[in-house]
Amino acid sequence: MSLDRNETATVERLRPADARTCADILRRAGEARQTVRVRGGGTKEYLGDPRPTDLVLETTSLGGIVEHVPADLTVTVGAGTRFRELEDALARAGQMLALDPPHADAATIGGIVAANSSGFRRARYGGVRDLLIGTRCALVDGTVASAGGRVVKNVAGYDVNKLLIGSFGTLAVITECTFKVTPLPVATAGLRARFRRAADAYAAADLVARTPARPAALAIDGRARDAWELVVLAEGEPAAVDRAIAIAADAASARGRAERGDVTAALTALRELPASADGVLVRASLPPAAQTAFAEAAMRLEGFMRLVSDAASGIVRVEVRGDDDVLVAAADSLLADARVCGGSARVERRPDRLRARVEAWGDGDVPGLFLMRRLKDAFDPNGILEPGRSVVS
Amino acid sequence: MTATERTLRAGIRGRPLIDGLVRLLGPSKVIGEHPEDLLIYEYDGAVDTATPDAVVLPDDTADVAALARFCHEHGVPIVPRGAGTGLSGGAIPVEGGVVVSFARMSRILEMDVANRRAVVQPGLINLHLSTAAAPHNLHFVPDPSSQKACTLGGNVAENSGGPHTLAYGVTTNHVTGLEIVLSDGTIVRLGGKAEDGEGYDLIGAFVGSEGTLGLVTEITVKLTPLPEDKRTILAAFPTMDQASASVSAIIASGLVPAAIELMDQLATQAVEAAVGAGYPLDAGGILLCEVDGLRDGLDELASRIEAICRENGATTLRRAQTVLEREKLWAGRKGAFAAMGRLAPAYYVQDGVIPRTRLPDVLRTVSEVSKRHGLRIANVFHAGDGNLHPLVLFSDMRELERVHEAGLEILTACVEAGGSLTGEHGVGMEKNCYMPLQFRAEDLALMRRVKTAFDPADLANPGKIFPTPSRCREFQLHATR
Numbered sequence: 071m072s073l074d075r076n077e078t079a080t081v082e083r084l085r086p087a088d089a090r091t092c093a094d095i096l097r098r099a100g101e102a103r104q105t106v107r108v109r110g111g112g113t114k115e116y117l118g119d120p121r122p123t124d125l126v127l128e129t130t131s132l133g134g135i136v137e138h139v140p141a142d143l144t145v146t147v148g149a150g151t152r153f154r155e156l157e158d159a160l161a162r163a164g165q166m167l168a169l170d171p172p173h174a175d176a177a178t179i180g181g182i183v184a185a186n187s188s189g190f191r192r193a194r195y196g197g198v199r200d201l202l203i204g205t206r207c208a209l210v211d212g213t214v215a216s217a218g219g220r221v222v223k224n225v226a227g228y229d230v231n232k233l234l235i236g237s238f239g240t241l242a243v244i245t246e247c248t249f250k251v252t253p254l255p256v257a258t259a260g261l262r263a264r265f266r267r268a269a270d271a272y273a274a275a276d277l278v279a280r281t282p283a284r285p286a287a288l289a290i291d292g293r294a295r296d297a298w299e300l301v302v303l304a305e306g307e308p309a310a311v312d313r314a315i316a317i318a319a320d321a322a323s324a325r326g327r328a329e330r331g332d333v334t335a336a337l338t339a340l341r342e343l344p345a346s347a348d349g350v351l352v353r354a355s356l357p358p359a360a361q362t363a364f365a366e367a368a369m370r371l372e373g374f375m376r377l378v379s380d381a382a383s384g385i386v387r388v389e390v391r392g393d394d395d396v397l398v399a400a401a402d403s404l405l406a407d408a409r410v411c412g413g414s415a416r417v418e419r420r421p422d423r424l425r426a427r428v429e430a431w432g433d434g435d436v437p438g439l440f441l442m443r444r445l446k447d448a449f450d451p452n453g454i455l456e457p458g459r460s461v462v463s
Numbered sequence: 464m465t466a467t468e469r470t471l472r473a474g475i476r477g478r479p480l481i482d483g484l485v486r487l488l489g490p491s492k493v494i495g496e497h498p499e500d501l502l503i504y505e506y507d508g509a510v511d512t513a514t515p516d517a518v519v520l521p522d523d524t525a526d527v528a529a530l531a532r533f534c535h536e537h538g539v540p541i542v543p544r545g546a547g548t549g550l551s552g553g554a555i556p557v558e559g560g561v562v563v564s565f566a567r568m569s570r571i572l573e574m575d576v577a578n579r580r581a582v583v584q585p586g587l588i589n590l591h592l593s594t595a596a597a598p599h600n601l602h603f604v605p606d607p608s609s610q611k612a613c614t615l616g617g618n619v620a621e622n623s624g625g626p627h628t629l630a631y632g633v634t635t636n637h638v639t640g641l642e643i644v645l646s647d648g649t650i651v652r653l654g655g656k657a658e659d660g661e662g663y664d665l666i667g668a669f670v671g672s673e674g675t676l677g678l679v680t681e682i683t684v685k686l687t688p689l690p691e692d693k694r695t696i697l698a699a700f701p702t703m704d705q706a707s708a709s710v711s712a713i714i715a716s717g718l719v720p721a722a723i724e725l726m727d728q729l730a731t732q733a734v735e736a737a738v739g740a741g742y743p744l745d746a747g748g749i750l751l752c753e754v755d756g757l758r759d760g761l762d763e764l765a766s767r768i769e770a771i772c773r774e775n776g777a778t779t780l781r782r783a784q785t786v787l788e789r790e791k792l793w794a795g796r797k798g799a800f801a802a803m804g805r806l807a808p809a810y811y812v813q814d815g816v817i818p819r820t821r822l823p824d825v826l827r828t829v830s831e832v833s834k835r836h837g838l839r840i841a842n843v844f845h846a847g848d849g850n851l852h853p854l855v856l857f858s859d860m861r862e863l864e865r866v867h868e869a870g871l872e873i874l875t876a877c878v879e880a881g882g883s884l885t886g887e888h889g890v891g892m893e894k895n896c897y898m899p900l901q902f903r904a905e906d907l908a909l910m911r912r913v914k915t916a917f918d919p920a921d922l923a924n925p926g927k928i929f930p931t932p933s934r935c936r937e938f939q940l941h942a943t944r
Contacts, residue, residue, distance in 0.1 A: 141715045142818040142849075164717065186659065197658070199667055200636050207909075215909040219901070221816040223848045223886040225622045225671045226894075226901055227928055228910045229635065232667025236659075253717030279579070280600070282688045282756050309760030357656035359577035383658050413657035431661055438653045441645075441916065442663045448912035461662045 085128040089206055089214045089245035092132065096243065096454075097212030099125055105454050108239035110150060110178030113345070114185050116419045118238060118459040119430050129180050132245050135159055137220070144203065144220055146248040149180025165251045168195030170337075172344045180244045186236030189341050190287035193279075193382030194305065195252060198235050204248035205231050207241075210450050220248050233445065238459040241449040255286075255305035259315045260333030263300045263322035268369060268377075270325035271298040272362040275381035277321035278302065279358065283314035285382070287333075289340050290361075292377035295369045300326075300381075301333050301340065340378045349375065349391035350420045350428065352404040356384040356413035367407050371400045384413065398427050405432040416461070431461040470933045471559040472925065474538030476516045484517055484561070487533050488526060494518040504544065504562050508609070509893055510811055510863070511552040515542070515562040522567050524642060524650060524680040531678065532648030534561055534922060541646060542924050543674040545586065545617030548609040550812055551891025553620060553673050557926040557934075563678060565616050571595055572681070579686045580639065580656045585616025585679050589623075592684075601686035604631040607887070608797045619679050622671030624887035626722040626796065627753075629847040631687065633887065635670040640683030643669060643676075646923040656683055668913055673889050674924035676917035690755035693721070694765035695789040698772040699746035699779035703727050703830075703842070706748030707822040709775040710846040713752070713768055714819055720768065723847030724751040724796050729806065730841040730854070737802035740795025741788075743779050750777075750846070751796055799843040800854070806841065807856035811866045814888035815877030819849045828876040829853050836869045838862070850886035851877065875900060890928045896935035898928070 086092040099106050104124035109115075111130075132150040140163040147156055153167075153174055160166050170189030171182045181187070183205070188197040195201070204218035217230035234244055265271040271290050278288060287303035300322060304314035315330060322328040344351060356364055361379055364386060368377050373392030379385070390400040401417050408415035414436070420428045436442070442462040446453070450463075457463055475483065484493045494500050495517035505514040516539070521527045534541045540560030547554055556562055565586035573582040576599045581592060589610040593602040606625035607613055613623070619641070624633040640654040653665050660666075669676055700706040706725055713723060726734070726749045731742045742749050750772065754764045769780050783789035803810045817825050826842065829851070833840040844852040853873055855866050874884050878900045885894060898907060907929065917923070926934070 139818065139820060141711060141820045143714060144818070186664075196632065196636060199664065200632060209909070213905045213908065215905040216903070217906065217909060219881075219883050221818055221849055221882045221886075223624060223628075223633065223816050223845070223850050224883040225887055225889055226884045227890060227898065227907070228676075228913050229622070229667055229671055230909055230913065232635075232664045233913070235664055235667070237663055241663075253719065256717070276577075280688055282690045284756065307760045307764060309763065310757045313757045313759040355657040355659035357575075357578040357580070359575075385659065412655055414659075414661050416661055436660070436662045438651050438665050439662060441651060441665055444916035445663055445665075445913065448916045 081126060082124065083126045083128060085131045087131045089132070089208050092127065092243055092245055093208035093212050093214045095127060096208055096210045100210040100452055100454055103452060103454065105457050108184070108243050108456060110181030111152065111173065111176040113173035113177045114181060117185060119425065120456065121458040123457065127243060129178060129243070136246060138163065140165060143251050144222065144248060145251050146204070146220060146246060147179055148246055149178065149244045151179050153177050153179060153182060160251055161254065164254050166254050167249050168201065168252045169198065170341055172341055179247050183235055183244055183247055184237060184239050188385065190289045190303070190337060190380050193288050193380065194284050194286040199232055201249050202231050202235060202247060203250055205234055205244055206246035207234060208243045208245055210452070210454060218248065222250050239456040240446060240460045240463045241455070257306065257308040257311040259304050259311045259330065261302040261315050261318045261322070261328055261330050262333060262336065263326045263328035265298040265300070265326035266296045268292055268298050268365040269362050271300045272365065272381060274300050274322040274325060278318050279382050281317055283317045285314055285318065287337055288380070288382040289337060290379040290381045291340055292365060292369060301336050303333050303337060343376065343378045343387055343389065344418060347389045347419050349373070349389060350397045350401050351418045352388045352401060352415055353418045354386045354404065354408040354413055354415035356386060356408060356411050358384045360411035360413060361386055364407055364411050368404060371403060372396050373400055387418070394424060394427070397424060401428045402432070434461055436461050472538065472540055476559065480516050480539065483533065483537070484519060487529055488519065492520050492522065492526065494520070504564070507547040507549045507552060507554040509550050509552045509891065511555050511892055513555050513557050515556040516559050518562045518564055520564050520567050524644065527563065527644045527678055527680050528648045528650050530561065530563065531644050531646055535647045535920060538922070540922050540925050541678065543616065543620065543678045545614030546588070546612045548613045549617060549621060549891065550814065550888040551885065551893040553889050553891040553927065555892055557892045565614060568680065574599070575656065576601070578656050580683055581686055582681065582683045583615050584681060585614060585619070587615045589613050589615060589618060596686050597689065600689050602689050603684055604628065604637055604687050605634045608800060615682050616679050619670050619682055620672070620674050621887065621889040624845065624850070626724055626845060629723060629845065630719055630721045635667060637685045638666055638670055638682060639685060641666050641669060641679055642681035643679050645677045646918045646920055654683065673891060673927050675914060675927050677923050692758035692761055693753055693755040693789065694761045695751070695753045695783040695792055696765055696768055697742070697781045697792055698750040698752070698769070698777040699743045700748045700750065700775070700777050701746070703748040703826055704823050705776040706750050707826055707846065709750055709772050709777070710822060711820055712771045712775060714847065716771060718764065718768065720752050720847060721755045722751070722753040725749070725842065725844055725846035726796070726799065727842040729839060730799055730843040733802040733805045733841065734795045734799050736805045738795045738798045740791050742795055746779065751792060796843070803841065803854055803856065806839065808858045811855040811857070811870055813851065813853045813855070813870050813873050814885045815851050815874050815882055816886040817849045817851065817877050817880045817882035821880040822846065822849065825851070825876055825880050829873055832869050832872045836865050838866060838869050848886070849882065871897065892927055895928055896930050898930055
């Protein structure tokens with residue numbers, strides 16, 4: 071992606087070491103009407119329609135684990151901490167933050183929260199909005215404010231955490247996050263099943279989702295009209311894990327060929343589709359039962375490359391390759407299909423040359439947009455934070 | 464009950480208000496012609512009271528929107544009310560105005576089994592949803608103790624929990640769509656049956672906003688497959704210290720039960736007298752723990768929990784052998800608040816949350832507060848997530864000041880332990896003055912920005928959540944003393 075002004079030497083790059091300094095930078099930027107891009111690991115710069123900014127605020131010095139009390143199952147961590155670093159530290163205490171976001175090697179906690187990055191394991195453990203219990207953020211008026219807290223249950227005041235999740239840095243700069251953590255599973259097992267038809271893969275996934283098996287991943291990988299795979303991961307206590315895989319095998323065997331085995335590498339590859347995708351990548355969030363129809367339409371598109379679905383949560387990504395006209399047509403079609411299916415979608419990636427022809431949110435008609443704009447005004451009245459990054463700004 | 468000191472808002476009241484509402488909605492939807500009819504709407508499940516200027520019973524979203532536009536035009540506060548079971552005065556019109564009862568908007572609009580979603584009206588009773596979903600092997604997870612009476616609209620407003628939210632999440636984790644009416648009458652539809660939307664998560668901000676951001680008129684919730692089986696364990700300990708140490712040990716061992724509840728001896732006595740759940744009366748602390756899911760491995764999990772309890776001094780261990788036995792154990796827990804009537808005519812329940820490792824020392828503080836004020840305090844609470852429910856018992860409204868003082872000391876201890884003022888009952892008008900204990904001015908200003916964006920006229924349930932100068936003056940003096 072080319073953001074010309076940010077690639078020249080004149081763009082100021084700032085790397086505050088604490089929330090207070092971060093807020094001071096934002097206050098000065100606000101006074102000078104300078105626009106600000108917020109950068110963590112720099113892994114998701116393709117998202118949205120970001121415009122060049124005067125400043126780049128890097129969060130990588132806001133790192134480190136602030137507090138981890140294993141027996142409380144909570145951890146507080148600086149926003150610039152790399153996900154891997156946190157994962158390793160928690161693993162040493164026999165715990166995990168049950169997220170498996172894309173770009174897992176380089177992404178920072180702040181970036182994961184700001185982009186609402188989720189992976190397949192939200193099927194069992196929930197996504198960012200289910201695991202984040204507290205945030206600290208720096209605001210453009212120069213204040214540092216906290217939302218939520220460090221306890222797992224808390225209804226004191228508004229849950230401002232939720233607004234920061236998926237806000238792409240357009241409301242405030244997240245400087246610190248507190249999460250619920252989970253004990254590492256005692257047992258893990260996997261299953262892969264191949265199908266000739268998308269409908270069969272989804273039917274098998276649906277059968278599993280309808281039971282109390284609570285799989286840790288229920289992923290579908292479509293590579294061609296007649297090549298569909300269901301990847302199931304079960305985590306937990308050994309007996310329950312065995313049974314969950316047996317349930318999945320039963321559900322799959324009526325329609326396809328199922329095989330037990332390690333699915334770690336397969337899931338990693340599917341999870342990293344946003345990192346590897348070329349051409350156009352659309353991300354849709356759908357009612358679970360609408361996924362089959364959406365997938366059947368997607369696989370008929372000219373240029374269809376791959377579909378990866380978190381079948382339990384209804385998150386579907388479709389990669390399309392081809393010439394410009396093919397990409398534009400596919401993006402339009404997928405955005406429209408998602409809406410017809412009762413969901414929504416955005417274009418997550420597209421070649422730079424197509425930025426003018428392919429809008430990240432299509433017509434940008436998002437329910438409640440006027441309210442979102444009022445919130446944006448209340449947090450960032452001069453619109454200096456991340457212009458173009460979110461459908462709201 | 465106590466009539467609360469309040470500052471009434473400008474705007475129309477009395478006869479002009481009632482006449483205007485009747486003209487707008489018709490006489491069958493308006494209560495207030497006879498002022499005595501308003502009395503049953505002056506209280507909820509908490510201790511504060513205030514009489515509304517009128518009560519409106521809308522049939523549909525259009526009624527709610529018309530009412531909101533009318534109130535907005537005339538500067539009249541608008542206060543939503545579900546079943547009135549709330550425990551923080553959320554449904555009390557502390558600044559006057561119209562109370563909106565959702566009693567006539569109580570239908571299940573759609574049971575979407577294929578998507579594991581239900582679309583419901585806000586007046587639907589929580590338990591009715593799970594009952595209707597059960598034939599499809601599904602249920603709605605949040606299960607407040609008041610679930611036989613409380614409504615989904617109330618659950619959304621308060622972000623309600625319940626014993627089984629330890630493993631499966633509270634209301635906010637199960638809502639995917641809302642239709643809301645803003646205080647100016649604008650109808651906004653947010654989300655739907657999909658999990659994520661584009662733009663800001665307004666649903667996440669609205670759930671738990673206690674009616675202060677607008678009124679909810681339709682809710683889309685996730686339905687979760689029913690567990691295949693459950694094991695419910697009762698463990699009795701000589702002391703609460705041992706019982707709470709067991710909770711910490713269970714959590715630390717890596718087990719994630721569906722529910723872990725604790726009850727002290729005073730609570731047990733009341734429950735036994737009222738429900739006859741079979742709890743041992745001589746125990747200092749009783750722990751109720753449930754594991755569920757696939758049946759495979761549940762017995763082993765239950766055995767591990769029992770072993771931890773034994774190591775921590777449990778004298779009685781009982782595993783429910785039949786559905787009836789399990790129901791009885793839970794009936795005791797869920798009927799605990801109602802059973803307090805056996806001990807005293809009134810109680811004031813607190814809802815503070817603490818990090819789980821701090822359970823033993825904060826419970827000791829609660830017991831010191833009880834001794835210092837000469838007030839009996841029963842404890843029955845969601846130990847697994849550190850959500851305390853000390854019930855301060857009293858018999859005379861003249862004791863209320865002392866009761867509030869005891870409550871404040873307990874909440875202060877919770878916040879000082881790194882916790883929160885409230886885990887599931889809400890701030891309402893009961894704890895809004897205490898918010899500065901937990902939040903700095905900058906943090907409250909952050910919330911204020913949200914309020915301003917949704918309800919710039921401050922007509923949606925005013926006087927709640929945020930400290931108000933008139934009612935909180937006394938507390939501020941108290942705090943600075």
